[in-house]
Amino acid sequence: MGQTPAQKAAKAARGQQPKKRPGKAQREASLRAQAAKKAGGGKPAAKKTAAKKAVPLPRGSVRAAYPGTCPACFKDYAKGEVITKVTDGWGHPGCAPRKLSAAEREFARNKARIESGETFRS
Numbered sequence: 001m002g003q004t005p006a007q008k009a010a011k012a013a014r015g016q017q018p019k020k021r022p023g024k025a026q027r028e029a030s031l032r033a034q035a036a037k038k039a040g041g042g043k044p045a046a047k048k049t050a051a052k053k054a055v056p057l058p059r060g061s062v063r064a065a066y067p068g069t070c071p072a073c074f075k076d077y078a079k080g081e082v083i084t085k086v087t088d089g090w091g092h093p094g095c096a097p098r099k100l101s102a103a104e105r106e107f108a109r110n111k112a113r114i115e116s117g118e119t120f121r122s
Helices: 005-014 024-039 045-050 102-115
Strands: 061-063 082-086 089-091
Touching: none
Parallel strands: none
Antiparallel strands: 061 082, 082 089
């Protein structure tokens, strides 16, 4: 709604300025900036690389929040390096014991029974 000149003068006296609508040149400049943003232009290359998606980590692995030492090989790892649960804590993924599949566990169990003298058919 419009204000009377007396209301505008009273606002100015209190320190409140009436809202000004941007001029045609300012509106056109903001529209150009929005169009460039939608098109992907106008951004520095550094910001584009920072916005890349991170590579997903293997299941059960995390990035180290601080530097530490692998309990399996006693070698250091840096902050941000990929680590996983090892027998005595967190360490290198290569130092973690490999998990056997169901078939490998069954094979190992059968081999142990044969070597101990048990037989499958009696």
